[in-house]
Amino acid sequence: MKLCDTEIVTFTEGRRSVFRARGTFLEENGACVVRYTEDGDAVTLTVRDGSLKMERSGRLSALFRTGERSELAVLAQEMRGCVPLETELCRIRTDKNGLSIHLRYRLQYSAGEQKFSLKIAVGIISEEG
Numbered sequence: 033m034k035l036c037d038t039e040i041v042t043f044t045e046g047r048r049s050v051f052r053a054r055g056t057f058l059e060e061n062g063a064c065v066v067r068y069t070e071d072g073d074a075v076t077l078t079v080r081d082g083s084l085k086m087e088r089s090g091r092l093s094a095l096f097r098t099g100e101r102s103e104l105a106v107l108a109q110e111m112r113g114c115v116p117l118e119t120e121l122c123r124i125r126t127d128k129n130g131l132s133i134h135l136r137y138r139l140q141y142s143a144g145e146q147k148f149s150l151k152i153a154v155g156i157i158s159e160e161g
Contacts, residue, residue: 033058035158036130038068038077043149057130057156064131066154077152079124084133096122096135104139116140130154 036057042049053075055068063080073089083097094104096119103114120136133152138145 034156036066037155037157038066039153041151044146054157057154064126064154066131077154079126079131079133082122082124084122084124084135096137098122128156130156 034057036055038051038053038055040051042051051070053068053070055066058065058067063078066077066079068075070088073091075089076085076087078085078087083095085093085095087093091107092104094117095102096117098119098121101116101118104117106113106115116139118138118140120138121134122137123134125132131152131154133150135150135152136148138147
């Protein structure tokens with residue numbers, strides 16, 4: 033396990049937001065796994081075979097793969113729901129220093145859709161966590 037810095041820049045509806053966190057990076061079973069905390073929730077990003085899976089404390093999860101449809105699963109208190117999701121682009125680059133992901137997707141609500149564009153950078157900062 034290695035320590036890493038994660039930066040996620042999100043663009044949606046004309047707004048830009050930046051999130052940064054320190055976490056861990058692990059290569060296991062052919063996947064890169066990044067773990068960090070956001071607003072008290074444990075977040076896991078798993079990169080495998082050209083796809084990105086995001087899980088947030090059992091409250092949110094989604095699978096992104098270029099050109100594929102999936103769902104954003106949402107669990108809020110006792111209620112559970114899903115929002116259709118279409119991934120336009122999930123481009124992943126890995127090297128010895130970490131990984132970078134360019135992600136574009138659309139959430140398709142009944143009242144319309146919301147487009148997202150994310151740039152995720154994970155930089156390894158030490159060899160042991």
